[in-house]
Amino acid sequence: MAKGYIRGREAAGVHETHHHVMPLRTYIGVFGALLVLTVLTVLVSEADLGSAALPVAMVVATIKAGFVIGFFMHLKYDTRFHSFVFFGTLLFVGIFFLITFLDINTRGMITKEWGNTAWVLDHGVNVPPEPVPHEGEAHEGGDAAAHEAAEAKPADEAKPAADEAKPAADEAKPAADEAKPAADEAAPAADEAKPAADEAAPAADEAAPAEEAKPADEAAPEGEGAP
Amino acid sequence: MSTAVDAGQHAEAGHSHEAHPSYLQHHFDNPQQQEGAAKLGMWLFLATELLMFSGLFLAYFYMRSQYPDMVQEYHEHLNKWLGGLNTVFLITSSFTMAMAVRAAQIGKPRQSASMLLITIVFAIGFMVVKYFEYSAKIEHGLLPGDLFAEHVAGGVQSGWYGGPQLFFGIYFLMTGLHGLHVVIGIGLLFWIYLKTKRGAFSGNYYTPVENVGLYWHLVDLIWIFLFPLLYLVK
Numbered sequence: 001m002a003k004g005y006i007r008g009r010e011a012a013g014v015h016e017t018h019h020h021v022m023p024l025r026t027y028i029g030v031f032g033a034l035l036v037l038t039v040l041t042v043l044v045s046e047a048d049l050g051s052a053a054l055p056v057a058m059v060v061a062t063i064k065a066g067f068v069i070g071f072f073m074h075l076k077y078d079t080r081f082h083s084f085v086f087f088g089t090l091l092f093v094g095i096f097f098l099i100t101f102l103d104i105n106t107r108g109m110i111t112k113e114w115g116n117t118a119w120v121l122d123h124g125v126n127v128p129p130e131p132v133p134h135e136g137e138a139h140e141g142g143d144a145a146a147h148e149a150a151e152a153k154p155a156d157e158a159k160p161a162a163d164e165a166k167p168a169a170d171e172a173k174p175a176a177d178e179a180k181p182a183a184d185e186a187a188p189a190a191d192e193a194k195p196a197a198d199e200a201a202p203a204a205d206e207a208a209p210a211e212e213a214k215p216a217d218e219a220a221p222e223g224e225g226a227p
Numbered sequence: 228m229s230t231a232v233d234a235g236q237h238a239e240a241g242h243s244h245e246a247h248p249s250y251l252q253h254h255f256d257n258p259q260q261q262e263g264a265a266k267l268g269m270w271l272f273l274a275t276e277l278l279m280f281s282g283l284f285l286a287y288f289y290m291r292s293q294y295p296d297m298v299q300e301y302h303e304h305l306n307k308w309l310g311g312l313n314t315v316f317l318i319t320s321s322f323t324m325a326m327a328v329r330a331a332q333i334g335k336p337r338q339s340a341s342m343l344l345i346t347i348v349f350a351i352g353f354m355v356v357k358y359f360e361y362s363a364k365i366e367h368g369l370l371p372g373d374l375f376a377e378h379v380a381g382g383v384q385s386g387w388y389g390g391p392q393l394f395f396g397i398y399f400l401m402t403g404l405h406g407l408h409v410v411i412g413i414g415l416l417f418w419i420y421l422k423t424k425r426g427a428f429s430g431n432y433y434t435p436v437e438n439v440g441l442y443w444h445l446v447d448l449i450w451i452f453l454f455p456l457l458y459l460v461k
Contacts, residue, residue, distance in 0.1 A: 027325055
């Protein structure tokens with residue numbers, strides 16, 4: 001009969017099971033510790049710990065998890081290979097978290113320092129100038145009032161269009177950051193155009209079908225330019 | 228010839244009698260090998276469970292890092308006392324589960340069965356509390372995505388990014404998946420309870436009890452992290 005190995009050592013006999021029966025008071029002790037730690041987390045959350053609250057809560061939860069895994073799940077007395085499976089999994093969870101947060105935490109840096117480079121790579125060297133909103137312009141009264149009712153509708157349509165451009169801009173990653181403010185400005189620009197002359201209407205209409213970041217981008221200066 | 232038959236019969240008898248008790252599947256050499264394989268399989272399954280939940284935990288931490296104020300504000304809508312009560316329920320059920328496994332280990336199926344029954348009662352208690360929590364959330368319109376406040380405030384503003392519906396999306400996804408595990412756990416516990424009642428387990432063979440126990444402890448383990456993160460975050 002094959003020899004049995006338990007935790008790296010040869011077992012006295014394979015029919016002698018390696019079942020480790022823990023004494024009752026160990027279980028009761030662990031149970032008590034878990035209850036005490038639960039009360040502790042709730043009490044700690046009442047105290048205002050500021051930024052230390054999350055780490056403290058996580059440490060307490062990890063201690064509780066350690067009790068459950070080590071004693072209730074018998075990992076402390078189990079085959080080492082089960083520990084390997086478990087902690088190996090945790091290692092990969094750690095890698096998953098680490099790389100994701102490395103990405104998230106360095107994204108701002110990339111857009112600030114290399115944002116323009118990315119734009120040039122995608123769109124050529126002609127970086128469009130920052131659109132400057134013209135305030136107080138395009139209020140000429142007179143026939144503008146007559147057009148107001150007619151203009152109100154397309155101008156309203158331009159707004160959701162600009163909103164639609166936002167998620168689309170997310171897809172066009174490098175351009176996204178450039179496009180967002182522009183798309184946002186498209187809406188007020190269209191509003192300004194409201195009392196303005198007929199020319200504003202085609203501009204607002206152009207903003208409406210905007211499905212990508214780029215057309216929305218282009219619509220912005222046009223909507224503004226309409227006097 | 229007769230000796231050969233004798234030898235054959237002897238081998239047969241020895242095979243079925245000693246090495247192959249009724250609970251031992253024919254493709255295993257001995258009960259220890261069978262138990263080792265079953266438990267390793269269970270641990271691998273638990274590993275995949277951890278990986279699945281880790282994605283949700285990552286989503287939670289990402290939301291927290293992006294919208295700390297929103298999470299701060301809206302976690303107040305969760306009842307930390309109900310969450311705490313549920314934590315106590317799950318820890319207690321985890322304890323009684325461990326006691327059920329221990330009773331099975333030392334060959335006391337009657338005690339094991341009653342411990343399993345107590346475990347089931349606490350698990351159902353958890354789901355009852357969950358029901359009250361969920362119905363309160365639904366009543367107040369604290370729901371994920373477009374469902375948020377739909378019947379309370381007449382729907383959300385479109386393009387409202389990083390709003391509370393995100394928090395409740397994560398809340399319902401995490402506690403919902405966990406709750407699904409609790410429901411499945413209740414089914415498994417009941418199955419094990421019936422088998423124990425029928426006398427399927429002994430001090431030599433109780434692997435299913437142990438593996439369901441491992442599953443149940445994992446459910447408890449995940450809640451141990453969910454509770455402070457969702458209910459107590461500051």
